[in-house]
Amino acid sequence: MPMKDRPKPGMPPGALPMLILRVLQTRSLHGYAIAQRIHLLSSEVLAVEEGLLYPTLQKMLVKGWVTAEWGVSETNRKVRFYSLTPEGRSCLQTELSDYGRVTQAIQDILRTA
Amino acid sequence: MGEIFRRIRYLLRRRRFDAELENDMEFHREMAARQGRSNFGNVLRMREQAREAWGWTWLDRLVQDLRYAARTLARSPGFTLTAVLVLAIGIGVNVSAFSLFNMVALKPLPVRDPDSIVRLERRSPQSYTSEMPYASAIFYRDHAKSLSAMMAVLGVPPMVVDNDLQPIPASFVTPNMFAELGTVPAYGRLFDPAREAASDAPPTVVLSYGLWQRRFGADPSVVGGTVYLNGKPATVIGVTPYDFAGLGGGGPDLWLPMAQQPYFVEGSKVLTDPSAGSVRMWGRLAPGVSPKMAAQELRTLTNELRRQYPKEIWDNEYIDIKPGAHLQVMQPEMYRVAAMVAVLTLLILAVACANLGGLLLARAVTREHEMGIRIAIGASRGRIFRQLCTESLFLAFLGAAAGLGLSYAVLQVALSRLDTPKWVTATPDWRVLLFTLGISVLAALFFGLTPALQIARQRQRKTIARQVLIGAQVAASCVLLIVAGLLVRASLHALYTDPGFGYEQLLSVDPELGQHGYTPADAQAFLTQMRSRLLAVPGVKSVSLVKLPPLGHTISRMDTEIDGHSVAIYPNWVDSGFFRTMGIPLLLGRSFYSGEKNAVIVSQSLARKEWPGLNPIGQKFKNGDDSFLVVGVAGNARVNAINDDDAVEVYWPAQLADMADMVVMVKAAREPGTLPPIVKSISASLDPKLFPETRQIKSLYHDNVLGVERVAMVVSLIGFVAVMVAGVGIIGLVSFSVSQRLKEIAIRLALGAKKIQVLAAVLRQFAWPIVLGMVVGTGIAAAASKVLRRALYGVDNLDPASYAVAILVLLAIVGLAALLPTRRALRLDLAKTLHYE
Secondary structure, eight states: OOGGGSOOOOOOTTHHHHHHHHHHHHSOEEHHHHHHHHHHHTTTSOOOOHHHHHHHHHHHHHHTSEEEEEEEOTTSOEEEEEEEOHHHHHHHHHHHHHHHHHHHHHHHHHHHO | OHHHHHHHHHHHTHHHHHHHHHHHHHHHHHHHHHTTOOOOOOHHHHHHHHHHTTTOHHHHHHHHHHHHHHHHHHHOHHHHHHHHHHHHHHHHHHHHHHHHHIIIIISOOSSSSGGGEEEEEEEOSSOEESOEEHHHHHHHHHHOTTEEEEEEEEEEEEEOBTTOSSOEEEEEEOTTHHHHHTOOOSEEOOOOHHHHSSTTSOOEEEEOHHHHHHTTTTOGGGTTSEEEETTEEEEEEEEOOTTOOOTTSSOOSEEEEGGGHHHHSTTOOTTTOTTOEEEEEEEEEOTTOOHHHHHHHHHHHHHHHHHHOTTTSOTTOEEEEEEOSSSSOOOHHHHHHHHHHHHHHHHHHHHHHHHHHHHHHHHHHHTHHHHHHHHHHTOOHHHHHHHHHHHHHHHHHHHHHHHHHHHHHHHHHHHHHTTOOTTOOSSOOHHHHHHHHHHHHHHHHHHHHHHHHHHHTTOTTOOHHHHHHHHHHHHHHHHHHHHHHHHHHHHHHHHHSOOSSOGGGEEEEEOOTGGGTOOHHHHHHHHHHHHHHHHTSTTEEEEEEESSOTTOSOOOOEEEEETTEEEEEEEEEEOTTHHHHHTOOEEEEOOOOTTOOSEEEEEHHHHHHHSTTSOOTTOEEEETTEEEEEEEEEOOOOSSOTTOTTOEEEEEEOOGGGGGGOEEEEEESSOGGGHHHHHHHHHHHHOTTOOOEEEEHHHHHHHHHHHHHHHHHHHHHHHHHHHHHHHHHHHHHHHHHHHHTHHHHHHHHHTTOOHHHHHHHHHHHHHHHHHHHHHHHHHHHHHHHTGGGGGGTTOOTTOHHHHHHHHHHHHHHHHHHHHHHHHHHHTOOHHHHHHOO
16 A cells, blocks of 8 residues: 555554643643644654543543643633643653553564564 | 542532533634644534543433433323332332331330340240249349340239229339330339339339320329229329330230239239249340340350259250340241231232333334334444333332332321321331332332333344233232132131130139139139139039130140141140030040049040041150150140141140139130129139139130231232232233234134134234243242141131132133223224225
8 A cells, every 4th residue: 555545643542641641741731732742742643633632631630640720821712721730740650661661562572573 | 539529529510610621622623723723523522522531421321311211201191100000009019018017027116225125035945935934034134244134024914993894904014114215204203213123112003195094084183193903002103105115015004013013913922933934024235245145144044043943944945035126026937927928019019010011012112113213313222221221210219109108008097997006107217218219129120121121122023021921910910819819718717617615605714813822722722612603603504724715815835746747736734624614525535533643635636646547545645754644535626726727735634733823714604794793703702802804705716816807808909909900911911912913803804704713813822821820820829828827727728719719710800801902803994904004
C-alpha cells in the first residue's frame, strides 16, 4: 500500500492519561491547550480528538489526579484550567517508569529477536 | 475513599458539572474553528461519554426505565389495575401471614431490655414440663451467676372478688416483676421488692386496667382501699397501664405478691415443696452472658439440685433456655404449623404470579411493534431485557404497596376479633416492611423473568411458556383446594364425632387440696365425703376422680418408641369409677379394684400397637424399670389431646399418695349448668377455706373446636380466592390463544368442520398442562398434608372424599374458564373474520 493511503498511526490506547499528566506537570492548561501542546510536542504525529480528550479528563477528575479551576483564556473567555494534584504527580512517576520498562522490553525484543 | 466522595459530589451538583464541561468543549471548538480545524464530531456522544466517567449511568438508566415503565403502564389502565389487584392479593396474603407470625414470635414485648429476658423450662430427652417448683426457682436464682434476675408467675384458679358470682383470673408473681419489666403504673404504685418480699408484709394487690374499668368503674379512690379476695382482705396499691405487656401472654386481672400465696390459699406449701411443679420461671441474662453460657451453668446447678432431691429431678434433665420476651414462647410444633402456613401463602403468590405472567406474555405480542422500533434504533437486547425487568419490579412494588394496605386492613379486623393485649398494633414494623420488599422482588422474578426473556429474544410464538404457566396455576390451585377441603372436613368431623368420652354432661371440680396443705389421708377423707354428698344430689349421675382432667391446665406426655415409630402416650391416674363417669367403654377386661397397685389399663390403639394380634390382658406394660400388669383395655379417649388422633392413653390406679392432687369429675343427668353453685356450697360446707375451680367440659370442648373452625374458614376462603384468580387467568390465556387463531378457526368452520372438532383443535394445547398440573398438585397436597395430621382431628390426610371434591371443583372451574372464550369465538361471523386482516 502506498504511504499516502495508509491511515495515520493513532495514539496507543491508554497512553493519553500519561501524556496529559506529563503536559500538566509544568503548568496548568485549559482543555484545548492540552490538545495543542500534545500535538505540537509530538511534531504533529499525535492528534488528540475531543471525543477522547474530555472523557479522559473526566476520568482523571474522578480519580483525583487533576483538579479544574476557573480562569481566563488568552481570548478573554472564562474557561477551566486543569492542574495536577499530588496524587496526580505520584501517578505520573509510576506511569513513566512502567512505560519506560515496557518500551525497553519491546525494544530489546525488536533488536535481538 | 476520596473517589466515592467526589462521585457523590458530582451526583449532587450534576447540572453545574455538566454545564462546566459543556463550556470547556464549546471553548475547545471555538479555538479549533479559529485555527481552521472543524473537528466537531458527535457532541452529544462526547458529552455522554464524559458523563459516563463519573459512574452514575446505571442510576440514569434506572430512572429512565422507571419513567418509561410508568408511562407504559398508564397507557393501559385496565391491564395495570388487574395486575396490581392480582399482586395485591398474592403479596397481601403473604404479608398478613408474616405480620401475624411477627406479632406472635418475632416482635419483642415493649418492656425494658427484652432481648435479655429468657424463659426457663425443665426438659429431658423423655420429658418436658413448662412449670417447676418454686423451691427450685429460688435455688437457681440464688446460685446462678449468669442470671441477673429471676421472675416467677404462679397461676391459680380465678378468685372471687368481694361477693361477685364470677371469679376473676389471678396470678401470684415475684415482687420484682414489674420493676424488671419497667412497667409504669396507671395509678398508684406497683410491687416493690423491698416492701412485698416478706410473707408477713400486709397483703397487697395490683389491678389490671381492664378490671379497674369494668368492675370498679375507673374510680381512682379504689387505690388504697381494701378488697376481699376469696374472703381475705387485701389493699389495692395500684393499676397497671392500659397497654400493659406482661410475661406469658393472656394476662390475669389481679396480681398478688408471691410471698402472700400461703395467706390466700390457706395451708398451701407450694412455695416450699420441692415436688410441687407450679410456677413458670423467667430470668434475665446478666450483661455479657450468652444463653449458651447460662445453659451450661444451669446444667451444673441442675445436677447439684439432683443431689439434694434425687427423686424430684429427672435423669438427664436440663433447663431449656428460650427467648422469653415475645407474645408466645415458641415450641417446636408451632414452627411446623408456621412453616405450613408459609408454604400455603407462597402457593397463592405462585398462582397470582403465574396469572400475571400469562397476562404479560399475551401483552408481549401487542408490543412487538414497539420492540421492533427500539431494536432498529439501536437498543441492545440486554438493554431491553433490563428495561422489562425494571417494569416488572415497578409493577411488583405497586402491587406490594396495595398488598401492604390490604394486609393492614385484614390485620385490623383480625385484631379486633381476637383477644390480644392492647399494645399489639397492626402497623407494620421494619421486619414486615423488609419482608414485603423481599416478597415483591421474589414476585417480580416469578412473573417477570419469562416474559422479559421471551420479548427480548423476540420469540413469542412458542406456546410452551403459556402452557407451563397454566400448568403452574392449576397445580397451585389444586393444592390449595385440597388442603382447604381437608380442613373443612376436619372441622365437620370434629363437630360431629365423638372424642371418645362424654363431654356433654361432664363437670370438672378441682378443690386444689394439695395447694391447701391437705395430707393424702385428709384428702381421701374429704373426697369420700364430697363424693357421697354429690351423689345425693338429684341431678348427678356419677362421680369419680382423675388426676389430669380433660382440657385441663396441665398435660403430661411420654414419648416412646414402639417398633421404630414414635408414639405419644398420655398417662393419667384414675379411680375405679372413672370409665363409667367419663363414658369411656371398657372393651376388654375390667376396671380397677379400689386400692389396686400394680395394674394398668391401656387404650385400644396402644394395645394394638404394643401387642399386635395378642390378647392384651395379662401382658406386662413397662415404664422405665417398673412393669405393670394390663387388666383392661379402654376405648380410645383423647382426654388430654383432643387434636392428636395418634394419641394413646395409659391409666394407672390412683393411690393414696395421689389423693391431694385429684380432681373430681361429675356426670350430670341432664344439664351440667345447674350444678356449679351446688358444688360450691357442698365444698364450702365441708371446708370453707377451699375455692374449688369448676369447669364445664362442654364449653371447653367447643372453644377448642372453634379455633379449628376459624382456621378452616380462613383457609377455604383463601383457597376459593386463589381458584378464582387462577380461573380468571386461564380465561385470559385461552381467549388470547383463541384470538390469535381466529382466522384458522374461521377457515375450519367455513370448510365444514364441526364445532366440536374446532374446539378440540384449539384447546388441545391446554390439555396436557392441566392434567399434569392436577397430578403434580395432588401429589404435593398429599405430601404436605402429612404435616397437618395433628390438626386434622382424625381425618385421614389422604381422605378420598376431600380430594375428589377438590379435583372436581377445580376441573369445573378450569373447564368453564377454557370453554367460555371459545364459545364466543365459535359464534363468529365467518365472512367478516375472513376478510379482516
